[in-house]
Amino acid sequence: MMSLPEGPNESKLQQISRIRIDDSSRVPVSLWFASSVFWLLMGSVAALISSVKMHNPDFLGNIEWLTFGRIRPVHLDIVFFGWSSMAAVGCLLWLQARLCHVRLPWPLLLSGLAMVWNVGVCVGVMAVLAGHGSSIEYLEFPAYCAPFFAIPALGVLAANVKMYVTKESQHTYVSQWYLLAATVWLPILYVTAMGCTYFGLVQGVSQAITNWWFGHNALGLWVTPIAVATAYYLIPKVTGKPVHSYHLSLLGFWSLAIFYNWAGTHHLTGGPLPAWTITVGVVGSMMMFIPVITVAINHHMTMRGVFHMLKTSPTLRFTVFGSVMYTVASFQGSLEALRSHQEITHFTQYTIGHAHLGLYGFFSMIMFGAMYYIFPRITNNEWSSARLIKVHFWGSSIGVLAYGIGLCWAGWWQGVMMNDPAIPFLDTVAYIRPYLIMRSVSGTGMTIAHIAFAISVWRILSRHHFVMSGPTLFTTTRPAWREFVNEQEKREQAELEAQS
Amino acid sequence: MFLISMLIWATALLGAVMTVWALAWAVQRGEFRNLRQGAASIFDAGEPIGQQTDFFPGAKR
Ligand code: HEM
Numbered sequence: 001m002m003s004l005p006e007g008p009n010e011s012k013l014q015q016i017s018r019i020r021i022d023d024s025s026r027v028p029v030s031l032w033f034a035s036s037v038f039w040l041l042m043g044s045v046a047a048l049i050s051s052v053k054m055h056n057p058d059f060l061g062n063i064e065w066l067t068f069g070r071i072r073p074v075h076l077d078i079v080f081f082g083w084s085s086m087a088a089v090g091c092l093l094w095l096q097a098r099l100c101h102v103r104l105p106w107p108l109l110l111s112g113l114a115m116v117w118n119v120g121v122c123v124g125v126m127a128v129l130a131g132h133g134s135s136i137e138y139l140e141f142p143a144y145c146a147p148f149f150a151i152p153a154l155g156v157l158a159a160n161v162k163m164y165v166t167k168e169s170q171h172t173y174v175s176q177w178y179l180l181a182a183t184v185w186l187p188i189l190y191v192t193a194m195g196c197t198y199f200g201l202v203q204g205v206s207q208a209i210t211n212w213w214f215g216h217n218a219l220g221l222w223v224t225p226i227a228v229a230t231a232y233y234l235i236p237k238v239t240g241k242p243v244h245s246y247h248l249s250l251l252g253f254w255s256l257a258i259f260y261n262w263a264g265t266h267h268l269t270g271g272p273l274p275a276w277t278i279t280v281g282v283v284g285s286m287m288m289f290i291p292v293i294t295v296a297i298n299h300h301m302t303m304r305g306v307f308h309m310l311k312t313s314p315t316l317r318f319t320v321f322g323s324v325m326y327t328v329a330s331f332q333g334s335l336e337a338l339r340s341h342q343e344i345t346h347f348t349q350y351t352i353g354h355a356h357l358g359l360y361g362f363f364s365m366i367m368f369g370a371m372y373y374i375f376p377r378i379t380n381n382e383w384s385s386a387r388l389i390k391v392h393f394w395g396s397s398i399g400v401l402a403y404g405i406g407l408c409w410a411g412w413w414q415g416v417m418m419n420d421p422a423i424p425f426l427d428t429v430a431y432i433r434p435y436l437i438m439r440s441v442s443g444t445g446m447t448i449a450h451i452a453f454a455i456s457v458w459r460i461l462s463r464h465h466f467v468m469s470g471p472t473l474f475t476t477t478r479p480a481w482r483e484f485v486n487e488q489e490k491r492e493q494a495e496l497e498a499q500s
Numbered sequence: 501m502f503l504i505s506m507l508i509w510a511t512a513l514l515g516a517v518m519t520v521w522a523l524a525w526a527v528q529r530g531e532f533r534n535l536r537q538g539a540a541s542i543f544d545a546g547e548p549i550g551q552q553t554d555f556f557p558g559a560k561r
């Protein structure tokens with residue numbers, strides 16, 4: 001038998017309990033994560049096809065189901081429902097279990113729900129490719145797909161609430177507020193929006209408002225809080241440094257929860273809406289400076305003095321990159337909501353640049369970081385190759401910076417040119433084309449990064465490269481502890497049997 | 501129609517009211533007392549403050 005590391009009894013019990021909690025989420029969390037990585041690859045293919053079509057419209061031009069009007073929403077829906085949401089659920093389940101100090105409830109049910117969600121994305125994508133999309137952005141999937149998302153969303157909410165009410169930790173950590181809010185919001189948003197748009201309750205302008213109330217909040221109150229929660233856990237956890245100001249973190253959460261919900265109409269600035277509705281959106285967007293500044297200060301100050309760890313920790317690299325991009329994308333977003341700004345940028349590639357700085361630079365990078373932390377702990381295995389991780393990091397970070405900054409720059413001038421009646425429209429097209437080609441190039445880099453990541457994930461899951469000890473796993477903890485965890489489990493099992 | 505078109509705003513308002521209610525509930529439960537300890541609640545004797553917990557595979561520590 002291996003010898004147990006030195007230390008007081010209490011710390012041994014804590015270690016054992018942490019390992020058992022991680023173990024409990026192995027199957028469901030691996031399933032949500034692995035599915036999300038699969039969809040990330042599919043989404044990248046759809047992205048590259050859409051991207052090439054924008055500078056070479058004839059590319060695959062004679063295949064009906066790959067026309068831009070279908071493949072673009074397919075990209076959007078795959079990366080939103082398939083990649084982002086599934087990664088977010090995996091993260092949420094693991095994190096909430098850890099923070100509540102309880103084992104993940106209903107592992108079989110939660111795994112089943114992942115499969116239901118996957119079927120929903122499959123069916124929806126096929127429907128959109130076949131031309132049955134609704135053309136309401138983010139709600140393109142036909143109405144019959146709704147149960148495939150609504151039911152799992154309710155299941156995840158139930159699991160989340162169950163963990164919270166049975167929690168054994170005394171304190172509610174700031175991340176837990178974010179996670180609870182996100183799971184409460186998603187079913188409300190989705191069911192209300194689908195109900196209103198598909199059953200004809202709202203039409204015309206009201207439909208557009210409903211559409212963007214959903215689209216905006218799906219970003220701001222579903223995926224954003226989960227990524228912020230993850231960063232609030234992982235940055236301190238990896239560096240071993242508590243959050244700089246816990247007061248600020250709580251102020252940040254509650255102000256986000258109160259203000260974000262009001263900002264949806266900033267997507268419709270300049271549209272035929274009553275002016276006050278847009279003003280509400282603009283004011284909501286300005287108020288967002290508060291939560292964003294609190295997160296920025298907190299994460300930066302927590303990192304002070306430990307920046308050197310970025311060299312040695314893959315999780316930290318991705319997570320800190322994502323946090324910085326949260327500040328960047330959100331500052332940009334608040335300014336972008338202003339009417340004077342929208343006049344220039346609304347119909348341009350600027351919006352697309354912002355979208356990728358946000359959903360990719362911020363959200364996706366934090367999810368990558370989280371997966372680098374979580375997978376080894378739930379599979380009890382080590383990542384197979386540091387080189388693959390580095391390819392992933394550099395491909396995606398350089399890729400998204402080139403994409404985001406390039407298109408925001410070009411989009412701004414595209415807007416200025418489009419607003420000038422003296423400039424023929426075709427000149428604006430000629431101006432933007434090289435930047436669109438640049439996007440295909442950076443998108444290729446990002447896709448290579450995703451392939452490297454998928455290989456790593458495949459290897460860690462298939463145990464292609466099985467190592468139980470290693471730096472990520474902490475030689476001092478995991479392998480040495482395994483026997484004690486098993487022993488403890490046997491003891492409890494025996495006690496249970498004796499009782500019955 | 502006007503009433504229905506206000507539905508979304510009503511849902512938004514409901515969300516805000518729920519949030520404020522949750523905040524009041526949390527205050528009452530004393531969630532915001534002892535914040536310094538709160539920040540340290542993710543560490544324990546097994547993974548204490550000051551210990552880095554993630555490294556590249558194969559890296560020497
Ligand atoms: C304070 C924070 C933010 C504000 C005020 C904000 C504001 C905006 C505005 C005004 C637009 C509309 C642009 C247009 O249509 O002309 C927009 C679009 C978008 N934003 Fe943000 N943003 C913020 C943060 C974020 C974050 C953190 C993310 C990523 C999770 C994000 C993702 C997106 C996406 C994906 C779109 C494109 C939506 C579409 O047209 O499909 N934003 N944002």
Ligand code: HEM
Pocket residue numbers: 043044047048050051054072075076079080083084349351352355356359360364439440442443444446447
């Ligand atoms: C592999 C790299 C990627 C490339 C080359 C790419 C390319 C594209 C293209 C060409 C569009 C359509 C732009 C337009 O209609 O003008 C688009 C839209 C979008 N993509 Fe990506 N994408 C990539 C990865 C991602 C990822 C991973 C996410 C999410 C996590 C994402 C989220 C979005 C969103 C939300 C939109 C809609 C933006 C809007 O309407 O404002 N993309 N992307």
